[in-house]
Amino acid sequence: MKSRTPLLITVILLAVLASATPSKLTPFPKNVTQFDGVIGDEAVRFLKLKRNQGVRLSVASMTPIGKPVDFTVMIWFKLQRSLSNLSLKKNSDVMHLFSFPNSLKCYVTIGGIIGCDSENLPRLRLLNLQDLLKADHWFHLTVSGQS
Amino acid sequence: MLSDSERGQLRLSEVKSDFCVSQKTTDELKACLGDCTTSGFGFEGGLREFIVLKEYVAAESALKIKNYLPQW
Numbered sequence: 001m002k003s004r005t006p007l008l009i010t011v012i013l014l015a016v017l018a019s020a021t022p023s024k025l026t027p028f029p030k031n032v033t034q035f036d037g038v039i040g041d042e043a044v045r046f047l048k049l050k051r052n053q054g055v056r057l058s059v060a061s062m063t064p065i066g067k068p069v070d071f072t073v074m075i076w077f078k079l080q081r082s083l084s085n086l087s088l089k090k091n092s093d094v095m096h097l098f099s100f101p102n103s104l105k106c107y108v109t110i111g112g113i114i115g116c117d118s119e120n121l122p123r124l125r126l127l128n129l130q131d132l133l134k135a136d137h138w139f140h141l142t143v144s145g146q147s
Numbered sequence: 148m149l150s151d152s153e154r155g156q157l158r159l160s161e162v163k164s165d166f167c168v169s170q171k172t173t174d175e176l177k178a179c180l181g182d183c184t185t186s187g188f189g190f191e192g193g194l195r196e197f198i199v200l201k202e203y204v205a206a207e208s209a210l211k212i213k214n215y216l217p218q219w
Contacts, residue, residue, distance in 0.1 A: 054188025
């Protein structure tokens, strides 16, 4: 009988220092993005989201219904406010970074925890970054799961 | 000397069970920047990139990929 291989989670968080005035899809000079992973002469463009301006993206069907699937999610993000002033979900201490309906969700807590929930494994605390998560600093987060 | 891609980097690798993406309906899978169950999705801040791969990428490979992703 074939045994099930444990799922492996890999989380990488890259904290980079880049102070820039947020603006909607606006390029910024290279000299303020020294550690944000941008190569060559690329300028940083980003989407500024307010809590009432979400974005829903279509993702090609990934798996047979109800079956787990290998995945990797990569995201570059920065917080608009300090941890103590995060825009929180109602009756909660978290602000979600991204989510899949009824499936994987990853979030930041007011305590500086990067965490994720999955269907069968809620409140998985991945990293405590209380001293690093600051407003207007770029972070790169990769979450990967293997079945 | 640390390269830019190594600077400030934190890593965690551990083994858990039942940590996965799954799909319950036949509808096209959606991803939300923020929380799908909240009006407006609730995220406040900047987003530069959001990439979903249908495969597992090991930590070392992910670090190499990071610097070669296109910007938007």
